[in-house]
Amino acid sequence: MAGLVDPVELAGRTAPSRVLFGPHETNLGAGRSLGARHVAYYEARAAGGAGIIVTETASVHPSDWPYERAPLAASCGPGWGAVAGACQPHGTLVLAGLGHCGGQGSSAYSQSVLWAPSPVADVVSRELPMQMGQAEIDAVVDGFAESARSAAASDLDGVEIDAGSHSLLRQFHSGVTNLRTDAYGSDRLLLTREVLAAVRGVLGSDRIVSLRLCCDELAPWAGVTPEHAAEQVAALADRLDLLVVVRGGPFSASAYRPDSHTPPAFNVALCRWMRDAAAGRVPVALQGSVVDPDVAAAALDEGVCDLVEMTRAQIAEPRLVGLVRQGDGTRVRPCILCNQACHVRDDRNPIVSCVGEPRSGHETLEPSTEGVDGLSVEVLVVGAGVAGLECARVLSARGHRVRIAERGERAGGMVRTAAVGPGRERLARLAEWLIAECLLQGVAIDTGTEVTAADLDAARAAGTDVVLATGSRAAPLAFPVDGSCAVVDAPGLLAGGADSLPPGAVVVHDPIGGPIGVGVAEWLAGTGRDVSLVTQDQVAGTLLSRTGDLADANTRLQRAGVRRELRALVRGVEGSRVVLEDVWTGERRRVACGVLVDCGHRLPEEALPLRRPDVARAGDCIAPRSILEAVLEGRRRAMEIATGVGGGGSPVPMGVAS
């Protein structure tokens, strides 16, 4: 059986490994073309051993402009050429992602009507598309062909055609969105066959034609089911050099690349089914939260697939394949499937990145941490949360002698608290990986160790560099509590466990609208407690829209029996009842409350920083924020120390010297 790092041949071209870096939104573009930041981003994955890279899906026709920085194939030629020039020297095959979002696009940028097989409004945008006529259909087929011609002229190894969860081709495949009465309705695969024929006609047999195919829309009443998809795969297999099996559709926007509430490698059964349908006529790639190299290797071993897409895993760890190849698979920085920084189909146009590897997407701006400094120094890091751990990890890798002093009994900090709730356990893996890397590199982690200002002075007097990463503390409640209920914050709850909570109805107060409040509510409801979740917003967990979990989270909460007290301000607790006030009408209501769980914002733990304000700081002790900021600042402080001793690289851009 071929392994993850073994080569694979497609259309006579050899990919150096069986790991695919799939197409995804990055917002790295310059206008609608691929820019220098794209090139650096893809090159890092090629250098890290990726077998095939599919570039960000480009619209094959101007009628498609789904998000502001969505590439337009007609503008991508030079960018594709630059990506190929950067990646192919590493042996990596580069395919142009080509697609059209149809009715799932947006008219906001084009100011033009959306095209779709039938006038069926998208569930999410509610925008009604026009029904495509033959002229529009022909334009799309031509668009795919012309785009493929441009990709070949840019010396790419082929193209991948999008018939996945957000695609016009899938809309034609599906009874949910294709209500046509013409040939494209009676034969829903007709358009896809026309597109494939046109693209093959342009590319010939020595370039790769890959198809990303939705094989389950999760809408069995009218949508594409695995049974339909198996027939489609059988019908299309001979036309393809690679098939990537995916799922998701109009009613399941988040199912394509869900966060950790969906177990990893969720498409294994579906992929096996499609590989059987393909009957060896086309190699099949497994997609779907495959983030662990061992899981990927097992899928290859067990005949689930011939290749594995590991997109988010390589956003988190660009060197993934290389590490596996050299036997260091356990040192791969884990993807925790949080979707916090890599899920960037978002009106704000965030740049793709990773909470654990914040250089991702910023390869041209943030310095590499690699390299060893000429002079080794002693460093004391105060606090073993992710900020302190990342700082220590980078410094120790660069040859410095680092000691972390942690007040608590356990390293890992707030990430362990954030890992509360069903489906959120994976978050802790980042802390565990950082701890393991630190220990492997000789960092001393002294838990149960309080550091005083005098200790800082002594360390500095001895020439030791010091970084403070002391984290956060609970903020006082913003409302009065009369003592009739217990009050606990999220870290306190986690430390004591659910059994430590006094009896009575639980009220979770989540003014952040974030994952922790939702996770706590789900977790406690799962232990059989009566739970209300209070938010000032119109839905629970507002900020989860950024990770794609908003609708799913509200569904889970309702199924778990959590009462959502929406648009409610907490005015106080009186007589074991929490007083809620409607944000708009001012109307008050009361809800039983035996235990109040505070999931609100926290304050910096700055007792030590305030006493020694000239000492460098990182993470929550500057201002309590998310994992990404903590890791980024821990790393920046490390690189500032490294630069200070004549070590690697340029000064940290835009860094704030604390």
Added chain:
Amino acid sequence: MSTGARYRHLFTPLRLGPVTVQNRIVFSAHLTNYAADGLPTEQHAAYYAARAAGGAGLIITEEHSTHRTDWPYEKLIHGFNPAVVDGYRRITDAVHAHDVPILAQINHNGGQASGLYSRLPVWAPSPVPDPLFREVPKAVEPHEIREIIDGYALVADHCMAGGFDGIELQCSHSSIVRGFLSPATNRRDDHYGGSLHNRARLLLEIVDAVRDAIGGDRALGVRICGDELIEGGTGIEEAVEVARLVDATGQVDYINTSIGVATATLYMIEASMQVPPGYALFIPSAIREAVGVPVVGVGRFKDPLQADRALAEGLCDLVGVVRGQIADPDFAIKARSGHATDIRTCLSCNQECVGRMGLNRWLGCIENPRTGRESTMLPFPEKRSKVVVVGGGPGGLQAAVTAAERGHRVVLFERNDCLGGQALVAATVPSRAEFFDIARNLIVAARREGVDLRTGTEATAEAVRAERPDAVVVATGARPARPWWAGDHRRVVDVRDVLEGRVHPWGRVVIVDELGFHQATSTAELLADRGCEVEIVTNGMVVAQDLGITLDLETWNVKAHAKGITQSVDLVPMGVADADADAEGQEGGGDGPVVLTLQHHPTGTDRHRGCDWVVCAVHQQPDDALWRELRAAPFPVHRVGDCLSPRRAHAAIVEGHRVAVAL
């Protein structure tokens, strides 16, 4: 009409320190999202120049950030980057060409931001998270306060090098200065916190530093929030005190005003048509009594008469007209030349201006397709054509007006006796009446441009051919589509049936909202006012979700509560039956009360609603029969608006304009 004669105050000059404005109409600062890579663009220059050419008395640009820690939205101008100066010069040259002064607004948004773009901690007086961004800021230390002040001085230098006539400090609705001024966000116990004098210290230090940077021959203004409309925030009395402190420095030439906090009470800053015009005038009038410098009043000034009256009543010395000049750059010149009825009046609909800002999109206007596109020249028409437009809704009218303006001969057929199409329908609800201005403006323009308007005339294919057109624009709109679950029950009707008066529901009414916009809420309001007991159900997570982007959600919910309208979410209609049907249930088909079956999709459970009427706010279907008949004709036939695909008014306007430009 003599120039501006009917306005006694609006067109009188005024000195703002060293700068004299020729009239009192200010194009106040507002976001545009026209910046690219943190720099001003050609589009900025063309946008401001169009308003200068249109006669504005004073232009104040959108904010320029004073420090790298300040980057709350992607397309912010990084004033601290020296590379901005070239772009500044382009803007000021373009505006000065029309002899209109232009000031630069400079600002640091403080804690009303996140580190998403900057990858830096957000700075604020105290670690109080902003209600919108929800990121805990870093409480600035003394050396960082110094850095903030230096940033203002640096950006003031850049602005002077770029040719601006002065500076406005935005200390009002999204600013670190507001953060320091407001007891809600300033919890410091050093000499920048506590007493008002302490909280105003940063403001006064910035005034000193900026005046120092710009010298005596440029204007300096300060924009103050008169009421934050948040708990524990600044109110009018304290705002007046702040204005006094500012005035007492002797370094400031005018005071601008605003209301609300951008990240908490935005719906009162950029109020929609749900809020009465002039609602914020209590602020300039109170401040004006306390200070010696001129004061600018703002807040939904839509017409010049209303602005003149505010001046006449002594409520303010200048009037901020922002959306009014977004909709019509020639607002001032038309008023002054006696053509006020030609002004393309702003609707205060907020759909494409305010509504696009929050979504990180360029500023546009629902009824002005050129807004946001000023830097792109339109092609000249190749020849003069005969154009037939079918349909007198916004799309058809826009096509007709644009075509006529470009020299084509235009005939417009409208089946109904009245022009306006569905805009007329939408505006029948009292609180939405101003929406009709979209049609009124176009009708006035069509008459002015000599469009042959044939109302009450059905355009058959034969009639169109008989005109021997060079091109035809089909804008025949849409008609209600019956949802699959409605059967043919006569008590299940469309919102248009209600608004157009074909049915008059009574008793208990359930409105099914699949559009998420004004259709359901307008109808609900109308029926509740007529005494119905109204519930809106939606398959979405929120009823009328898109009212959030137009800032109508708050006022809607307050009204809904007052009118007893209930709202239920996550419900998918599955079918209707006669309320008096037997236990087996049956297809709706009767004409009595209805039982509506709804599935609560998160839990998969069924719910039932017994009611007298069900009203559907659902997608319509294109009314494109004429297009189908004409599509093979020897002349080009274009579809615009709802007959292509039923959407909102802006789509019809844009398409009508685009088609006419391409003729």
